[in-house]
Amino acid sequence: MSSRQVLYIGCSDWRVPESAVSTMLPGGIFVHRNIANQFHLDDDNALSVLAYAVEHLKVSHIIVAGHTLCGGAEAALAAAHASCPPPPPSGPLARWLVPLTEIAREYEDLTELIEANVRAQVNNVAGTDVVRAAWADNKRKLQVHGWIYDLGTGRFRDMGISVDGPSKDDVL
């Protein structure tokens, strides 16, 4: 089995040790980590990782992994429910958390937000030209998954939201 069959997109958080991820397959996994495991559709950083993984390494699985007690999610939740309207984002960290703050308007509970975040990023990945092109190739199998890492136990949980093709509601 090729050791590069999996792309992992996770959070930069130091409490999600890389060993938890790399021991998942011998030889390791192709990894992209950023604040709050985001996949923004205008982010060349994440888009280039995805393109390289799907088109060059030919990964067959993409895992978007959130985690409990995510500081980025906490910050977004606080910003979304602040009593005063927040100032326009100044600086890269505030800008980076804008999409997650939008999602956070619909949630009170941190765990629910963390899960909603993973669902949203899985949808973003599934909506890219790169992934759709791979799905259009009948000889190719590619699945996108959403997982949550529980800091308290060291265990990943599959959220059961995997996608392996465009939604039948899509008009292409």
Added chain:
Amino acid sequence: MPQDYILARLLSNNAQWAEDVDRAEPGFFAETAKGQAPKVLYIGCADSRVPESVVTASKPGDIFVHRNIANQFHLNDDSALSVLTYAVAHVGVQHVILVGHTNCGGAAACHAAARKPPSAEPPADPLTRWLAPLTEIAREHEDLTDLVEANVRAQVTNIAAADVMAAAWAAGKDVQVHGWVYELETGRMRDLGVSVGKAGPV
């Protein structure tokens, strides 16, 4: 959908790892969750052959991590900038380590692209755009190892030029930026000796 064999194996290996950690160090997960602040921000390549905790000899919980194609730090990239900002201004890391590695596919791609005539059109796809700065660097380097090192030096320079670093240094924080190269062939980490701190080169 039926769970693929690969996924089942990933999850079962993770469960085994969690059990092994718990046995070796009972209470590790609960302790780490409360978490002391990490001292190191590691910025490296997405490549699976460069596992960051191994190459920095870190214990779990020690390092804050950003990984992308060819260990880049572009000054207009909110992804890397937000990680640097959080690490330096909020968490208070003491070291930012930019790590390149030999046999880097991104560097090799740029090396090849630099030897073709430059395109008249600006790059149209994210990967080509992402690698444009490194392709420029690659025009000056025939040797791939030289290019890997030049890339690390350039990214260290970029990090040192970021606003958040200037602000940290102006506030007297002794945070240092380092450039290392991991040699896949030997497993050795090499410090390029290009470290920068609040008083300039270290």
